[in-house]
Amino acid sequence: MNIVPTTSKEREDATRVEQVAKKQKEYHLIGKQRKVAGHTLFEFNRNTKEIKPADIHRECILDATTGNPIYKTKTDVH
Numbered sequence: 001m002n003i004v005p006t007t008s009k010e011r012e013d014a015t016r017v018e019q020v021a022k023k024q025k026e027y028h029l030i031g032k033q034r035k036v037a038g039h040t041l042f043e044f045n046r047n048t049k050e051i052k053p054a055d056i057h058r059e060c061i062l063d064a065t066t067g068n069p070i071y072k073t074k075t076d077v078h
Contacts, residue, residue, distance in 0.1 A: 043078060
């Protein structure tokens with residue numbers, strides 16, 4: 001038999017689960033380059049000192065008003 005009852009705060013502390021804060025990703029504009037036929041864009045990994053061709057994603061969107069295709073080219077920055 002307990003003389004001093006347990007409070008709700010003590011019960012919450014026992015079952016409390018801490019959430020790990022995620023590291024916020026920050027994106028900075030490094031620069032813009034025009035696409036030139038015959039040129040290859042490379043990426044450099046600072047940790048492994050590796051150079052390889054960059055991944056380029058191209059998507060086509062149809063304009064609803066005119067029906068003309070709009071091409072967008074993006075490169076992922078690692």
